[in-house]
Amino acid sequence: MKIIKKDINRNIPLLRETIRFLFASYCIFIGYKFYMFLLWATGHSKVFVNRPSSVEAFLPISALASLRMFLYSGQYARIHPAGLTILLTAMLIALLFRKGFCGWICPVGLVSNLLERLGRKLKLAICLPKWLDMTLKPIKYLGLAFFIYMIFWQMNIAAVKQFINSPYNISVDARMLSFFLHPSKLTIIILLSLAILSIIIRNFWCKYLCPYGALLGILAYFSPTTIKREEELCIKCKKCKLACPACIDIFNKEVIRTPECYGCLKCISACPVEDCLQLKFLNKKRMPLWLLPVMIVGVFLGVWIIAEITGHWQTQVPIEMLKQFYVDIPL
Numbered sequence: 217m218k219i220i221k222k223d224i225n226r227n228i229p230l231l232r233e234t235i236r237f238l239f240a241s242y243c244i245f246i247g248y249k250f251y252m253f254l255l256w257a258t259g260h261s262k263v264f265v266n267r268p269s270s271v272e273a274f275l276p277i278s279a280l281a282s283l284r285m286f287l288y289s290g291q292y293a294r295i296h297p298a299g300l301t302i303l304l305t306a307m308l309i310a311l312l313f314r315k316g317f318c319g320w321i322c323p324v325g326l327v328s329n330l331l332e333r334l335g336r337k338l339k340l341a342i343c344l345p346k347w348l349d350m351t352l353k354p355i356k357y358l359g360l361a362f363f364i365y366m367i368f369w370q371m372n373i374a375a376v377k378q379f380i381n382s383p384y385n386i387s388v389d390a391r392m393l394s395f396f397l398h399p400s401k402l403t404i405i406i407l408l409s410l411a412i413l414s415i416i417i418r419n420f421w422c423k424y425l426c427p428y429g430a431l432l433g434i435l436a437y438f439s440p441t442t443i444k445r446e447e448e449l450c451i452k453c454k455k456c457k458l459a460c461p462a463c464i465d466i467f468n469k470e471v472i473r474t475p476e477c478y479g480c481l482k483c484i485s486a487c488p489v490e491d492c493l494q495l496k497f498l499n500k501k502r503m504p505l506w507l508l509p510v511m512i513v514g515v516f517l518g519v520w521i522i523a524e525i526t527g528h529w530q531t532q533v534p535i536e537m538l539k540q541f542y543v544d545i546p547l
């Protein structure tokens with residue numbers, strides 16, 4: 217049995233942390249920029265700051281409504297187009313490279329992983345027993361089903377368009393920021409509870425509650441990118457499961473294609489046996505590990521640039537009109 221240290225694989229977690237921290241830092245920057253824009257738009261500041269369209273990444277329900285409109289009428293959203301572009305890009309990445317958006321880009325996933333890491337340091341973080349895991353896992357799919365039912369079945373296309381053009385949807389980005397700037401007691405209790413649960417239960421939010429991740433997981437199931445375990449090389453040390461944020465029983469599977477896999481590659485980096493876990497394309501061709509983040513980030517940034525150039529990123533609502541919708545929102 218060949219057991220070696222694979223230095224190149226050990227650099228992958230560092231690369232992942234770097235990419236995720238860069239995206240998270242950018243999100244903090246755009247949050248600040250959006251706040252400054254709102255101060256100007258609501259008359260609290262004379263300094264004009266451009267509205268950063270990337271904030272629309274945090275409007276998944278609006279993006280789902282825009283997706284319905286796009287699929288049924290071919291009309292691309294004029295309001296929050298970046299939200300739809302980001303949703304479509306995350307879906308494309310999932311179809312090609314597993315839940316790569318979750319594993320390499322999403323800042324909420326990073327927070328979830330940081331809490332998990334804290335839990336590990338405190339020796340609190342656990343994987344739930346199978347029966348409880350199976351009981352809780354459907355929650356995120358039920359959440360997703362609820363939103364799809366409401367937007368794709370309960371509303372006709374006219375109602376969807378009415379929602380998209382409503383003052384509520386136009387100003388929902390500002391409402392969300394205001395919601396987090398002035399959280400109610402209930403909001404604080406819920407956020408604290410989620411944080412505590414995420415410290416105790418590995419990746420609690422992503423694994424059991426996030427409907428966005430549920431959608432990406434369903435698409436990722438059909439992805440040609442998989443992780444393959446060579447049974448004859450495996451020494452059943454279970455280091456892969458210990459490293460896996462999704463608590464997947466990798467050591468028991470031949471091919472990992474479960475919707476729970478984030479494509480984070482932590483299992484491959486943690487495996488002490490050379491070639492025991494491999495990244496595969498179409499279950500045949502071996503992919504170098506570095507290629508996965510390059511493709512994920514490349515697709516994400518590539519679509520972003522194309523969307524900017526082709527007018528699928530910036531809102532079409534004139535800024536003077538936007539101001540009217542923001543006027544009553546407390547900052």
Ligand code: SF4
Nearest residue numbers: 318322325422426429
């Ligand atoms: S499951 Fe949701 S919160 Fe977690 S990384 Fe994926 S999209 Fe982000």
Ligand code: SF4
Nearest residue numbers: 450451453454456487
């Ligand atoms: S880390 Fe997992 S796949 Fe690798 S040898 Fe150990 S049990 Fe087998």
Ligand code: SF4
Nearest residue numbers: 460477478480481483
């Ligand atoms: S199976 Fe591997 S790539 Fe998938 S989530 Fe677990 S550690 Fe990450």
